[in-house]
Amino acid sequence: MTEIKRHRITLHVDMDSFYSSVETRERPELKGLPVVVGSDPKEGSGRGVVSTCSYEAREFGIHSGMPISKAYKLCPDAAYLPVNMKLYKETSRQIMQLMRIFPDRFQQVSVDEAYLDIGDGIEDYESATLLAEKIKDEVFRKHGLTCSIGVAPNKVIAKIASDFNKPNGLTVVRPAEVEDFLFPLPISKIPGIGKKTQPILKEMGMETVGQLATADVQLLIARFGKFGLVMHQLANGVDRREVKEREEVKSISTEDTFDRDISEPDMIRKNILQLCENVHKPLIKKRFRFRTVTIKVRYGDFRTYTRAKTVSAATTEMQTIKKVSLELMEEFIGTGEFRLLGVGVTKLEKIDERQTSLSDFLDSD
Structure with missing residues (x-):
């Protein structure tokens, strides 16, 4: 086995079933019950997917990414709640702000997980374990939520360790234990x-x-x-x-799951154009130009495809997003019924304040 030379200690903090845990915190009457966060199942006919679910719901076989209709069949008595992203992002911001005070280096990788490099000041795993316990206590005391933490020589081992004993787990893997653990x-x-x-x-x-x-x-x-x-x-x-x-945002995208599958060309194009407008607003607000436009299509049988096209020069123009998205969509129109459509932009560049173009204002209405 290759020797791990890095002496710094890495923590991976992963919030436990984040969305559903936040919902349960806000609604104490749901504690101990199966909670599913996603689209309204509409008594089994809902079109969305499960965003996350509580550990009680997982005992019924429900998991993230599952069609909401299937989740309903597995557990019709669960509490089905819509996604409240504003609440989750604000809770995440507060928790990440709390955790930033502990390490030398900090890297948030999603709304509910982060890496912490605790630096040269703490080189023994006993002290690192005490720090991890303190983080867990502080997150629970101030936010009423549990997290699982992996403590290890590097990022990949720490991430695997954080998932090893969920929920509310703490797994420590010292350099000499890596092989036995992995x-x-x-x-x-x-x-x-x-x-x-x-x-x-x-x-x-x-x-x-x-x-x-x-x-x-x-x-x-x-x-x-x-x-x-x-x-x-x-x-x-x-x-x-x-x-x-x-690093800075790498893509901006949005998608829509329909109440019923759609196949009418005019309706498809109308929805694509609306998605383009939904993507353009945060693009301008966050002051980015883009070079690549992407679309995503999902058929009624869950077959999913993506297509992308890169334009010659970075731009902010909404009309470019619309034009390219419609061009990419033509490949799929007339080939079946769609349950989901999505549009995104990638290869983003930050706009210098001095380089604001007239199109920024014309397209932002």
């Missing part, structure tokens, strides 16, 4: 190894992290390219990424 785990625990990669690795005789870690790296590279080397390193607990503040 090797028995299924390969699905390695970030980036998803449902498409797992069957291929299984065919190659690799189902545990240990089997992946001790595999011939040249065979992995031959099959997966550079990702084969990355997988091999992560399986061995090697991760040289630093904890650093997240």
Whole structure:
């Protein structure tokens, strides 16, 4: 196994079932009950998906990303609540602000998780464990929410550790314990190894992290390219990424799930144009230009496709978003019924205050 030379200690903090936990905090009568956050199931005919659910709901087989109609069939008596993103973001902001005071370096990676590099001041795992316990206590005392924390030599091990004993868990993996901790785990625990990669690795005789870690790296590279080397390193607990503040926004997107599948060309185009306007507003508000427009389509049977096109020069113009989105959509019009459409922009560039163009104002109405 490759030696882990990094001496700094990394924490990964992951809020437990964040959306549903915030809802339960706001509505104490829901405590101990199955709670599902997502679209209204409409007695089993809802069109949305589960955003998150409480651990009580998970006991019924419900999970994030599941169609809300399926969740309803599994547990019709659960409390089904709409997504209240404003509440979750504000709660997240407060929690992240609290956690920023503890580390030398801090990196928020989503609304409910962050990495903390506690620096050269704390080099022993006993002190790091006490710090993790303090963070957990402070988050619960001030916000009434629990979190799970992994304490480890680097980011990948800390992330796997934070998920090891959920909810309200604390898992510490010292450098000498990395192999014993990682090797028995299924390969699905390695970030980036998803449902498409797992069957291929299984065919190659690799189902545990240990089997992946001790595999011939040249065979992995031959099959997966550079990702084969990355997988091999992560399986061995090697991760040289630093904890650093997240860079600027990389994409802005929005999508809409319909109450009924739609196939009428005029209705499809109308919805695409509305989505373009919904994307353009935050683009201007956050002062970005874009170079690439993307669309997302999901058929009634859940087949999902994306398409993208890059324009010649970065722009803020809404008409460009609309024009390109409609062009990309033409491939799909007439091919079936759609339950979801989405539009996004990527390859963003921050606008210098001195470079404001007239189109910024014309398109922002």
